[in-house]
Amino acid sequence: MITEVKTKVYAGRLKDRASLLRSSSGGAFVALSDCFLDNGDAVVCAVYNYEDHATEFQLIENREERDKSIGSKYMQSKPGKIYKIAEDWLINHPEKRLLFVGMGCQADGFRKFAEMKGFRERVWIVDIICHGSPSPRLWKEYAESAEKKYGKITYLTFKDKRNGWKAPAAYVTAGGQEHLIKDYVKVFYNQCALRLSCYECPYATTERKTDMTIGDFWHIEETIPDFYDEKGNSIFLIHTDRGEQLFETVKVKLEYRLSDTKQCWQ
Template identity: 35%
Template sequence: MIQLFKEKSNCCGCTACMNICPRNSITMEKDEEGFLYPVIDVNTCIRCMACVKVCAFHNKEYNEKIPGDQEVFALKHPDRDVRERSSSGGAFTLISDYVLAQGGSIYGAVFNESFEVIHSKACNRKQRDKMRGSKYVQSNLGSIFKEVKSELETGKPVLFTGTPCQTGGLKSYLGREYTGLILCDIVCHGGPSPKVWEDYRTYLEGKYRDKIRDINFRNKDSGWRNSFLKVEFNRSVYKKSMQEDPYYILFFSHLIIRPSCHQCVYTSYHRESDITLADFWGIENTGKAFPDDDTGVSLVLVNTKKGKDLIQSIRKDSEMVKSSHSAFYQPIFERPSKISPRRPLFWKEYFAKGNAALVKYGKLTATQWMIKKIIVPVLKKTGLYNRVVKICYSSWLCKDKQFREQ
């Protein structure tokens, strides 16, 4: 029998195997943590091995842990309103506007009507706007790879955005270059469990006795560096910072991210996409040439000639300066997120007690509280914060405590 992966940490759930199967013998099924894994129907499988061969996560290893020769830019969308609605500086909006203007379509992650995160297609700005903003949940790709392929075969331009494993999976599934395809990945330190996200929404709706109307993971009312999770109900609003909201704490404590994220082969300066987007953490150290009003700055890595041409095309519509690898801090280019030693404990309690475990583990530990509530404010006051964070990122302290601003 064909074995697609030995351990769960070997499968990132990109769906390339499901989509390539000539007999539709593979389905993606949820495990107990709510992550999707491929399951083969042995009765219809013809053992052609296409599913094994297409697996980019399994078959590739990137060892480039030092900066490559990519061009690096700091970029801001010129419209403050767009920046405030975007997670970083609105680079995605500029890039997707350009592709839409060429008559192309955009693929990215949206909330569906139940606030599950899925990948979908946009043909106009209104549909594209739903893709704006990070949704910190692993998105369900469904059979979107097949859709992207059919679209490309018509010769239309296509922008596909997603996590590095999703863009890597699509590239492997397509198996050849398409002139019209632009791949854009977002820097990602892990995709959280759709099950925990679903249970958390139910928990909030029960607590507020109201239906959720809208969700923003990166509300910037208090600035880009101090984003909030904002959940709007019909009659009230829930707003908590990354240090207070239980879901955020579970996410940043690495208790609920997919097992494969802890062994992510894409945590490298070698990228599978044409362009890579992230938050430009460290922009304040790059001098006054680029005014930063705390509404967000995008880090843009240009990985290919196609990416370079696109960035040149949007240059006149954006505020953009050339930068360098040493200007930003993004440790995820060098190593995957470390697994929390409390992960097995959390899940054990979660299966037994449900949301009670979510609330219990969704609190800062004493060490985390000390760092976030005392040390960080003192460092910020004394102007030492950025320097210390940069040193910590590459030291044992951050490796073990998993403390990041983002």
């Protein structure tokens, strides 16, 4: 039985500096997914498809596949048939566990599906703090336009931390060179192209029905200045007893600090 608890808040980041630098914030996703992949379990998460210029949910079973999913994606992810794929995987691997990581609406949808199908006890559900979701078509048209100018896009990042976590760079690599994508990012952050439903999101709250919520711990330099790291900081919101158990398992890989909802402005 899964029991909801009063939400606990932690600030944290990976001890492994190389993995921290590759992550968009403090490496929470890497720490959590390692916990499952290293034990032969599976992870469902969003991966960018460079052929279709779309972000799609995939079920992954090793670190090499997981590494392709690291990083923020500023577009809506396509679930496709991932719920059914996850269910079939659990049926075929009765002794294994599954981690699902997605936006609040996607994660709660999977939670309800898991409860309906009777496998909620075997999945851990983590949602990501979301800015809002623009149409996938907007990014696809932008990417295709960029390819006409520069050549085939072979790499994409919306939050490269070469200038630090607080000043991320967004660019694509195309034609062997880096090209900034500031105009798309400006549209995203100015909330010019978000789904109408995002403005009335029921998941924009600290109280959620997933096991855990992760994201950037913005303004940590002001609220917990002695714990701030310029290379990235994550927030962990723990919602269930199983979320607590999961955090207890992964915290050996983290530098972490107990916090509260007053300190996390996010």
